[in-house]
Amino acid sequence: GQNIDQPTEMTATEGAIVQINCTYQTSGFNGLFWYQQHAGEAPTFLSYNVLDGLEEKGRFSSFLSRSKGYSYLLLKELQMKDSASYLCAVVEYGNNRLAFGKGNQVVVIP
């Protein structure tokens, strides 16, 4: 099984950079996803990492270290619309499901 840990909430100013961390323990790591979820809405895909290193996609970047069981999501040039919960999810070998952490609530203020 998996054990996924995320800090719960952070506040940041418009235009700033925030880093959201995710640590996990799993018996057979096979990929990590980041999702964004606005209140009352469906989670939407942000990024996928399976190899160590940084994946950059516009204002969002995601980093993975498999040896440390650690990932982070970096949000640059924060906008008000980035206020949301950010969820990391791990996939294990032989198991098609995504196992989610509790999510990290980001509040962007002017």
Add this chain to the structure above:
Amino acid sequence: GAGVSQSPRYKVAKRGQDVALRCDPISGHVSLFWYQQALGQGPEFLTYFQNEAQLDKSGLPSDRFFAERPEGSVSTLKIQRTQQEDSAVYLCASRPGTGSNTEAFFGQGTRLTVV
């Protein structure tokens, strides 16, 4: 439709009542998942279908929960004799294949409130 569709969006049930929640996945998607999300928490896995086969139901919290996908497309999650602790948002997600690197597309969920 273009995305995953769930109905109803909101459901209020009296304790002890049976409910049925529907999920229409993206057409052609092989994999279908049900998740339960409590307020302020991440989605918790309930069950997984590959086409019509239910390959994993390890997350179903009790035998009051039952899911089916008889023709490999639409799925129904049924909860019998609902209890207050069943109050949550129930999310459905689909993936085009069975590979671990494909993103899951989520519906907006059904918010179930048991009173």
